[in-house]
Amino acid sequence: MVETITFGALYERATAYARFYRTRGIGEGDIVIIILRHTPHLYYSFLGALLAGAIPSFMPFPSAKQRSDIYWHDHERLFERLRPRLIVTYAENRDAAHAHIENFSIETVVPTAELCQPGTDAVASDLPGLGAAPDDLACLQHSSGTTGLKKGVMLTHREILDHTEAYSKRLSFIAGDSIVSWLPLYHDMGFIACFMTSLIEGTHLIALDPFEWVMRPQLLLEAIERYRPSLCWLPNFAFSHIVNATQPSATFDLSSVRAFINCSEPCKPGTFERFLNRFESCGVRRNNLHVCYALAENVFGATQTVPGNAAAVINVDAHRFSTGEIVPARADNGAQDLLSCGPALDGVSISVRDVDGAVLPPNRIGEIFVASQYLFSGYYLQPELTEAKLRDGWYQTGDVGFMHDGELFVTGRVDDMLIVNGRNYYAHEIEYLISELPGVLPGRSVAIGVDDQQYDATVVVVLVECTEPDASGGDLARVIRRRILERLGLAIHSVVSLRSGQLVKTTSGKISRIKNRELYIQGALTASGDVPAIS
Amino acid sequence: MSLAEDELLRRVSAVVRTTFGLPPGYVVSAATTSADIDGWDSLSHSILIMGIEEQFGVELPMERAFELHDVGELMDLIGEAGGERGVD
Numbered sequence: 001m002v003e004t005i006t007f008g009a010l011y012e013r014a015t016a017y018a019r020f021y022r023t024r025g026i027g028e029g030d031i032v033i034i035i036l037r038h039t040p041h042l043y044y045s046f047l048g049a050l051l052a053g054a055i056p057s058f059m060p061f062p063s064a065k066q067r068s069d070i071y072w073h074d075h076e077r078l079f080e081r082l083r084p085r086l087i088v089t090y091a092e093n094r095d096a097a098h099a100h101i102e103n104f105s106i107e108t109v110v111p112t113a114e115l116c117q118p119g120t121d122a123v124a125s126d127l128p129g130l131g132a133a134p135d136d137l138a139c140l141q142h143s144s145g146t147t148g149l150k151k152g153v154m155l156t157h158r159e160i161l162d163h164t165e166a167y168s169k170r171l172s173f174i175a176g177d178s179i180v181s182w183l184p185l186y187h188d189m190g191f192i193a194c195f196m197t198s199l200i201e202g203t204h205l206i207a208l209d210p211f212e213w214v215m216r217p218q219l220l221l222e223a224i225e226r227y228r229p230s231l232c233w234l235p236n237f238a239f240s241h242i243v244n245a246t247q248p249s250a251t252f253d254l255s256s257v258r259a260f261i262n263c264s265e266p267c268k269p270g271t272f273e274r275f276l277n278r279f280e281s282c283g284v285r286r287n288n289l290h291v292c293y294a295l296a297e298n299v300f301g302a303t304q305t306v307p308g309n310a311a312a313v314i315n316v317d318a319h320r321f322s323t324g325e326i327v328p329a330r331a332d333n334g335a336q337d338l339l340s341c342g343p344a345l346d347g348v349s350i351s352v353r354d355v356d357g358a359v360l361p362p363n364r365i366g367e368i369f370v371a372s373q374y375l376f377s378g379y380y381l382q383p384e385l386t387e388a389k390l391r392d393g394w395y396q397t398g399d400v401g402f403m404h405d406g407e408l409f410v411t412g413r414v415d416d417m418l419i420v421n422g423r424n425y426y427a428h429e430i431e432y433l434i435s436e437l438p439g440v441l442p443g444r445s446v447a448i449g450v451d452d453q454q455y456d457a458t459v460v461v462v463l464v465e466c467t468e469p470d471a472s473g474g475d476l477a478r479v480i481r482r483r484i485l486e487r488l489g490l491a492i493h494s495v496v497s498l499r500s501g502q503l504v505k506t507t508s509g510k511i512s513r514i515k516n517r518e519l520y521i522q523g524a525l526t527a528s529g530d531v532p533a534i535s
Numbered sequence: 536m537s538l539a540e541d542e543l544l545r546r547v548s549a550v551v552r553t554t555f556g557l558p559p560g561y562v563v564s565a566a567t568t569s570a571d572i573d574g575w576d577s578l579s580h581s582i583l584i585m586g587i588e589e590q591f592g593v594e595l596p597m598e599r600a601f602e603l604h605d606v607g608e609l610m611d612l613i614g615e616a617g618g619e620r621g622v623d
Contacts, residue, residue: 063577064602215581215597237578245582247589421578454556455579481570491569491576 005040007202010047013040013116017048018127020115021086024107028053028128030085031140035059035093038209041111042185043195045088050138053128054085057140057152058186061093067486068096076101078150081381134158140380141188141296143424152380153296159374163192163299164200166346166374170304171231171259173197178204180229180257182213182220182238187422189264192300193233193292204229217242221252221282228256233292235422236265239275240456246278255283259307262339263292265419266410269313269337271456286310293341293408297376297395303350303408305342312340312407326363326402326409340407347373350408351394352401362403367414369394416513418449420458425490427513433487434464434480441465441500448517452493459493463516463525466497496520496527543610550586551606554579565607577601593617 005013026032032049034056036042042058049056062071075097087094087108094108109115132138138160140152171177179198183190190210198205206227213219220242224232234242239262262272272289287310293303305311317327318334329335344350351359352366360366371394378386389396398417401410416427430447434440444465452459462480477495484492504519506512519525548563555572557563569575575583584600587593587609593616603609 211601212597214577215584215601217581241578241581245578245585247585421576452574454574455582457578459574459576478568478570485570493576494573 003040005043010043012118013044014047014051015127016116016118017044018051018129019119020109021048021052021054022126024086026052026054026085029137030054031082032056033059033079033082033084033087035061035087035089036111037061037090038184038207038211039111041088041116044116045111046139046185047199049129050132051127051129053132055137055139057142058184058191059142059150060184060186061089062096063489065485066489068093069100070487072097072100079106082152132157134161137377141191141299142186143296149426151382151385153376154378154380155299155376159299159376160192160196161200162347162374163301164197166348167193167301167304168197168201170301170306170345172307173201173203175203177201177231178206178227178229179231179233180206180208180220180223180227181233182208182210182217183233184210187264188294188296188300189233189235189422193261193263193294214241216245218246218250221246221250221254224254224257225252230256230258231261232257232259233261233263236262236267236271237421237457239271243274243278244455252279252282254279257284258288259290260284260288261290261292261304263294263301264422265458266412267291267339267341268456269339272311272339274456291339291341293399293410295370295395295397295399297389297397298348298370298372299374299376301345302348302370302372303342303344305340305407311342312405314338314340314404314409321365321411324365326365326404338409338411340404341401341410343407345372350403352403360402362405365400365402365411368397368399368401368408368410370397371395418447418458418460420449420460420490423490425460425488430460430462430484430488430490430492433483434462437476437479437483439467439476441467444500444503444511446503446511446513446516447492448513448520450493450517450521460490461494461496461520462492463496463498463503463520465500465503467500496525498525498527540610543613544606546590547587547606547610547613550590551583554583554586563606565605565610567606568604587613591616 032054034045046056062068084106087106089108091110094110097104135156135158137154138157139155141155142150142152179194181190181194183194185191185195194205206223206229208219208223276284276286289311290305291311292301294300295302315329315335315337317329318336320327321336349371351369353359353369354366375395398414399410400412400414401408418425418427427447431445434445435442446463448461449458450461476497480495481492484490503511504515551563552561555574584595588595591613595612595616599612
C-alpha cells in the first residue's frame with residue numbers, strides 16, 4: 001500500500017498532534033518518546049511535538065524475537081532518568097508496559113486517524129515551537145545499542161539546520177533531488193540524512209517499512225525504478241543484503257540514483273565491488289558509490305566523499321597497518337584495501353590522537369576526535385558523561401582511523417563495541433549474559449566480531465569455556481543464542497565451546513578478545529564438542 | 536509424518552542446508568529453530584524465504600514469514616500458500 005503525504009497535509013496533521021499535546025498540558029521542555037512501527041504517524045507525532053515546543057525522541061520497538069518484559073524493564077530504568085511526559089506507541093506495546101511494569105504511570109497515546117484530523121488554523125500562540133529560538137533544544141537522538149546505556153544526544157534547531165546546510169552543500173543538493181529510504185527513524189541515518197534533509201530541503205522522501213525491506217530488499221530497487229530518487233543512504237550490511245537476497249536474474253533501472261551512500265558501519269571496498277558487479281548492468285556506476293562518516297553527536301555527517309568522483313580506495317602495507325602506520329603496500333608484507341570516508345564537511349575539524357592525547361600526523365592511526373560548528377551540546381541529564389566525552393569543543397568518538405590526503409579513513413573502535421547490521425552491541429555485555437548460564441565457566445568467554453564470507457557480513461561468534469565439554473553438541477549453543485536474542489535482540493552466528501584453559505589470556509591475566517579472535521580466525525581454536533565453527 | 540509431509544521436509548531441508556552452508560548429512564527436522572543453526576539471523580532468514588519461494592513457486596506472506604518459530608511452521612506456511620512446484 002502506498003500513501004502519499006503532501007507537505008501541506010504533513011503540516012496539518014503535525015499541527016493536530018501539537019494541539020493534542022497542548023490539550024494534555026504538554027509543552028516546552030517536556031520529553032515525548034515515540035515508539036512506533038513504520039507509519040506516517042512517526043512524522044506527524046514528531047513534528048507535532050516540535051510545534052508544541054516539546055522535545056521529541058524516536059526509540060526502537062521490540063523485535064518479534066525480543067522478550068517484551070525485558071524490553072520494558074530496561075526502558076523503565078532509562079525512563080527513570082529521562083522522565084518522559086508522554087509515550088506515543090501502539091496498543092500492543094502500551095499493554096506490554098502495563099503488564100510488565102508495576103504501577104506504570106507514564107502517560108501513553110496510541111495514534112489514530114482522529115488524532116491527526118485538521119482543525120482550525122493554528123496561530124503561533126497555540127504552537128510555542130513556531131517561536132523557538134535557534135539555540136533552543138529541539139530533540140534528542142538516542143544512540144543505538146543497549147537500552148540501559150542509551151544516551152540522549154541533545155540537538156538544537158540551529159545545529160540541525162547548520163548541519164543540513166553543510167551536508168547538502170557537500171552533496172551538491174539541488175531542487176530536483178529526492179531520497180529513498182528503508183531506514184528506521186530511531187537511527188540517525190533514517191532520521192537526519194533522510195527525514196530531516198527531505199523536510200528542510202523540501203524534497204520528496206520515498207519511505208519503505210524497514211521490516212518489509214529486510215524480508216524483501218528488492219522492494220528498495222523496485223521503488224527506485226518507479227519513483228526515480230537520486231539519493232540513497234545504506235549501512236554497509238544493506239549493500240550486501242540487497243545483493244544476497246535479490247533474485248540473480250532480476251533487473252531494475254537504478255540509473256536515477258547519483259549517490260548510494262555507505263554509512264554507520266565500517267565500509268568495505270569488497271562490498272562496493274560486489275554491489276557494482278551485480279548492478280552495473282542496472283545503471284550503477286563506480287562514481288555513484290559513496291561513503292559518509294557520521295555520528296549522532298555531530299547531528300549526522302562529519303565527513304563525506306565528493307559526489308561525481310569515485311570514493312578513494314588505498315592499498316596499504318598490512319604489516320605496517322597493524323603497527324599503526326599507513327604506507328603503500330609492498331609485495332612481501334601483505335596488502336589491505338581501505339575505503340575513504342571523504343574530507344570533513346564545512347565547519348567540521350577532524351583530529352587523530354594517540355593514547356596520550358597528542359595529535360598525530362597524517363597516515364598514523366589513532367582515535368578520532370571531532371569539533372564542529374554543529375557539534376551537540378551534551379547528553380541529556382548526563383553532565384558527567386558529557387564532560388568525559390566533550391572537552392574543549394572536541395568530541396572523543398571512540399572510533400579509530402587516520403587522515404590521508406585530507407580524507408578520513410575509519411578502521412575500528414577503541415572499545416569493545418561490535419557493529420552488527422547497523423546496530424551497536426558491546427562484547428562485555430554479551431559475555432556477562434553468557435557467564436550467568438549453567439555449564440559456562442564464569443568470566444571465561446569472549447564475544448568477537450568476524451567477517452562471514454558467505455554473505456559478506458559482520459557476525460558475532462562466542463568462544464566459551466565450559467565446565468565440561470559440550471558433548472551434546474548444540475544445547476549450549478541453543479541456550480546462548482536464545483538468551484542473547486531475547487535480551488539484546490542479537491542473533492549470535494556461532495558458538496564454539498572450549499575446554500578450560502583454551503582461551504588465551506593477556507599478561508595481566510585477563511582473557512584477550514584480540515588474541516583469541518586472531519586464533520579463531522587462524523583456525524587454532526577448535527570446539528571441544530560438536531558445535532560447528534564458522535566456515 | 537505422511538509421505539507428502541516427508542517429501543516437503545526433505546525439500547525444505549535442502550533449502551535450509553544450502554542457505555546456511557550446512558553439510559549434506561545435517562539433519563533438519565520440523566522442530567529445528569534458528570537457535571540450532573549457525574548464522575540464522577533476520578537477514579539470512581530472508582534469503583531462506585527467497586530460496587523457499589523459488590523452490591516451491593509461491594509467495595509467502597511477509598509478516599508471517601518473518602515471525603516463524605521453527606521449520607514446522609515454515610512447512611505449514613508453504614502448504615497454506617499452495618506451494619506445489621519444485622521438481623528438484
